[in-house]
Amino acid sequence: MPISRRTLALAAPALACALTLTACGSGGDSGGGSSASGKIEGDISFQTWNLRAGFKDYFEGLVKEFEKQNPGVKVKWLDQPAENYADKLSADAGAGTLPDVVNLSPDLAYPLAKAGVLMNMDKEPATSKFKGEYTPEGWKGTAMPGLDGSYAFPWYLNTGPLFYNKDLFKKAGLDPEKPPKTFDDLFTDANKMAKESGGKIATLASTPAIEDMGRYGVKLMNADSTEFTYNEPKGVEFLTKYKELYDSGGLDAQALTNTPEKSGQKFLEQKVAMNPGSALDLSNFKKNAPSLYKNLGITDAPNNNGKPNMYVMGLAVNNQSKHKAAAIAFAHFVTNKQNQESFGHKVAVFPSTKGSLEEPYWTKEDGTDEGRVRVASAKMLKGAVNYTPVVLSDEMKTILKNEVAKALQGKKSPKQALDEAVAQSNKLLKQN
Structure with a gap:
């Protein structure tokens, strides 16, 4: 009785073949720029997966607020359609043009992580320090087999009743x-x-x-x-x-x-x-x-x-970003407790931040059909794993x-x- 793998991003094909990343190198800390200085500055790009049509105002508001808090950063928001999204990731990675912050699921992250294109969140001190802000289920959900680490900030979770x-x-x-x-x-x-x-x-x-x-x-x-x-x-x-x-x-x-x-x-x-x-x-x-x-x-x-079974979406950081500190800060900002809970109030997904699912919105029914399913589903996420x-x-x-x-x-x-x-x-x- 399989349940649809993605709620928002629609079904997109997984990366079917290995990436040829001649333009990307093998990873590491070769980003330079703000990575070396630690300053949150520079122009970065942020790519989502089929979200503009339903959530344009939400994401434009996020970008505006982040830029207000970090006046040295400019964020360019990109949104790709569900169709051929995996192919787009592969082509961008191969050409060295993958955006600084990328919305993807674990299966799409794996070839990129294996090729050294994505930042290992457990190995990078600037990202590993945030691990405690997320649920263990969420953080583990972006771990890659054989690569010793998680490769995205966990964003929204889902499970199906x-x-x-x-x-x-x-x-x-x-x-x-x-x-x-x-x-x-x-x-x-x-x-x-x-x-x-x-x-x-x-x-x-x-x-x-x-x-x-x-x-x-x-x-x-x-x-x-x-x-x-x-x-x-x-x-x-x-x-x-x-x-x-x-x-x-x-x-x-x-x-x-x-x-x-x-x-x-x-x-x-x-x-x-x-x-x-x-x-x-x-x-x-x-x-x-x-x-x-x-x-x-x-x-x-x-x-x-x-x-129970769980699906997870994450925000990964391009390991070759010229402005890593800014990319990390923005990815963390989008996935912090306040913003994840805000997003979860707008669409039927669940935050991956600690304590969020203990809030009344996810624990008490409000008399609506949506509330009935939301509360029932939220209960299932504790201890859930991504079996696929x-x-x-x-x-x-x-x-x-x-x-x-x-x-x-x-x-x-x-x-x-x-x-x-x-x-x-x-x-x-x-x-x-």
């Missing part, structure tokens, strides 16, 4: 106030619901993704993230259970081809008992499916680790999805399917 239909649970003889918390609970409840409904009601509408494996407890990669390992026995066990679920009717018959929109529609039509969603879905249910709305439960996706490996490309995700489909259809055994997915993905990993 799982909606469930209490009425369908009750009709199947399940406790509507006790949704499944572990995968064992999920498989048991889903099989019972399929049996009690005569195969008419499935519990889930989509095939599992790699983050679902992570929540099940599968070891996804080796220690230094140089090889995928999700074909281990626990991974085979996981896919075998999903195959059994598919055969019993606990997984929707169209799960192999369902888009998130189709899955959401099946949930709205009360043909599926559980589905990830957002506050926007609640408003839709209230208008178009009032009987569903009044019986709607909100929970976290089942997991065997006690740690940062080296997993979109091509690798497609490979896994296709092999999972073959296993569910019985064209391959779960072990054969996962072995093939791992072999293909590891081959791509070595090529990169």
